[in-house]
Amino acid sequence: MRKLGENKTLVIVWIISIVIIIVSMVVFSSKDIVIYSMSLLLSNIIQSIAVITLVLITWFYATQTQKLVEQEKISLEEEKKKRYAYFGEKRIEDFYNPLLVELGKLQGVLEGPSIDTSKVRRYKMQILEIGFKNIHMGSTKCGELLGKLDDELEEALEKGTFRHEERTKIKEEIKKAAKLICNETEKIGNKIKDISGYFNYETEDE
Numbered sequence: 733m734r735k736l737g738e739n740k741t742l743v744i745v746w747i748i749s750i751v752i753i754i755v756s757m758v759v760f761s762s763k764d765i766v767i768y769s770m771s772l773l774l775s776n777i778i779q780s781i782a783v784i785t786l787v788l789i790t791w792f793y794a795t796q797t798q799k800l801v802e803q804e805k806i807s808l809e810e811e812k813k814k815r816y817a818y819f820g821e822k823r824i825e826d827f828y829n830p831l832l833v834e835l836g837k838l839q840g841v842l843e844g845p846s847i848d849t850s851k852v853r854r855y856k857m858q859i860l861e862i863g864f865k866n867i868h869m870g871s872t873k874c875g876e877l878l879g880k881l882d883d884e885l886e887e888a889l890e891k892g893t894f895r896h897e898e899r900t901k902i903k904e905e906i907k908k909a910a911k912l913i914c915n916e917t918e919k920i921g922n923k924i925k926d927i928s929g930y931f932n933y934e935t936e937d938e
Contacts, residue, residue: 817927820920827869828917847894881905
């Protein structure tokens, strides 16, 4: 009986030992899994943060680059407007206004009872000089009208006579040229006003 009791105790001890070993294995194994899971999660979080940071940095630089491009476009557009305004003023002062003056003088000579061919030739040469000197300032249409007027004047001067029909024809060409010059001058002037108003508006905003 005593031996049987000792065997039972030994069995119980072995059972308890096995249970303890199994529990220990499970516990330690669970800890390893938790640690591994936490490490994996932390690694994923770090990778995600890195990706998000990279995306944000890329977005920031892309935004700044876009702003710089837009600012550059605005600067170029403003510079283009300033150049147009400056060149427009030069066109009016150095090309259109002097042409109108000379055309008016020529028109006055043709209105007289007799034609002073020396004045006609002088005004003709002055018109040509203005036109060729500042040819880049006038429109193609304006150049064509001035060329046609010069041909009519040259033909009349070669003949040495300015009959009524010739006078009428030449005066008609003068009117066409003067009208075109006035229209183009007005158009340029309005554009310059718009540009000046734009820059004044920008200055007021600042």
